[in-house]
Amino acid sequence: MVLRRSVGFPEPEEENDDPPPVSVLAHSSDSGQAVVQTQGNQGAVEKQGRIPLAAAKVHANEGQPPARIVVAGDSLFLGNSAFEAGANRDFANLTVNWLLERTHLLEIEPRAVTEYRISLSRSEMTSITWVLLLLLPGGTLGLGLLWWRRQMKRS
Structure with a gap:
């Protein structure tokens, strides 16, 4: 989330025996702070701790389908600009599917595989082949022989 704001919901009243539950979908860390903006860009801490950032609720009235x-x-x-960042696309898809009661679609969809194509000329391909087949193994062998020779001179 870019510009996070807390999501508040009232505590259940004693008169209502069975209030519909509110499910917190996302919250801040235990060290989160809700700051109230005052004049002069000064902030005052209103709440500390886990602060809800997203919530869901199902409300049902008698004789009517439940509202989500x-x-x-x-x-x-x-x-x-931010739809593709992180899991925003997944969250949006899951939210819409839950709101429309499409429970069979409540899963994270797989990501499309991105293919990359490297275009090389014939001379570039030949030079890469020589480097990979001869220069890298030969250089490793040469360094190993130098190290071995140095160790043999010490003993």
Whole structure:
């Protein structure tokens, strides 16, 4: 998330016996701080500890299908420039599939394999072949012989 904001939700009231649970999807570390911006760009710490950054809730009324909602404390992480960064694409796909109750699609999809092509001329290919077949093994052998000869002179 780029510009993180905390996601707050009310504590369950005593009057409601069975409140719908709120699932925290992402939170800060144990040393997180929620800072309130005041005048003059001074900040005051409002909350410390684990601060929820994304949450989900299912709410059901009698006689109606359940309503699902996902709230994230950032609007930029699903923008065009950040959509491919990290797991933002996976999070968006999983969120939409969960909201639409497509449980059979709730899995992380595999990444496409990126293929690279190296274009070399005939002379470049020949020089790389000679380096790999002769120069590297020959250089290793030469250094080994020099080291062995030096060790033989010492003893």
